[in-house]
Amino acid sequence: MSGKESFLNKVNFKTGELSVCGSHNKTYLSDIKDLFRDKDEVYKRLKENPLIYETFYPDIKENGNYVFYGITKIHPGKIGKEFFMTKGHLHIPEQITEAYLCLSGKGMLLEQKDNTVQKTLMEPGTINYVGESSFHRVYNIGNEPLIFYISCNADFEHDYSLLENGGFLDVVTVDDL
């Protein structure tokens, strides 16, 4: 499968799994330990090394005429006061926008553009549109897995440079609720 031919998929709203899945990736605390602000808590929790989030993508090749989609599942939990989250990235080219449809759970989309941050709620049925040149990261602010469908143009790359240059200007913690 490459995206050239039509195909049917089915997402399990409880687990996030796709019936037709090309890649299933798991990100543990050890993979993103430097991103959480509370370093003492990170150190304590590394022994247990919780699973933070998973992604499920069908095989759709990079092609500017194709639509790409997938599922992201963020597990519930916190490191100190900060909720479990994705890394956060920008799309290259920056003009590639993206839509997130929340299927289950409760989340907060953190966006940063031109040194301004914005937080937008995600809950079943919300559709978040991530515009051009927007660094975006998602937090699970609930007690159950946050599962959302993502879709964008299939010819793009992820740029994580913000994370090596001081990170986001703000984070999402229990104080946001």
Ligand code: F6R
């Ligand atoms: C794709 C997209 C999502 C994220 C996923 C993990 O552009 O926004 O599929 O890839 O939520 O995000 P990162 O890679 O920032 O950890």
Ligand code: ZN
């Ligand atoms: Zn994205």
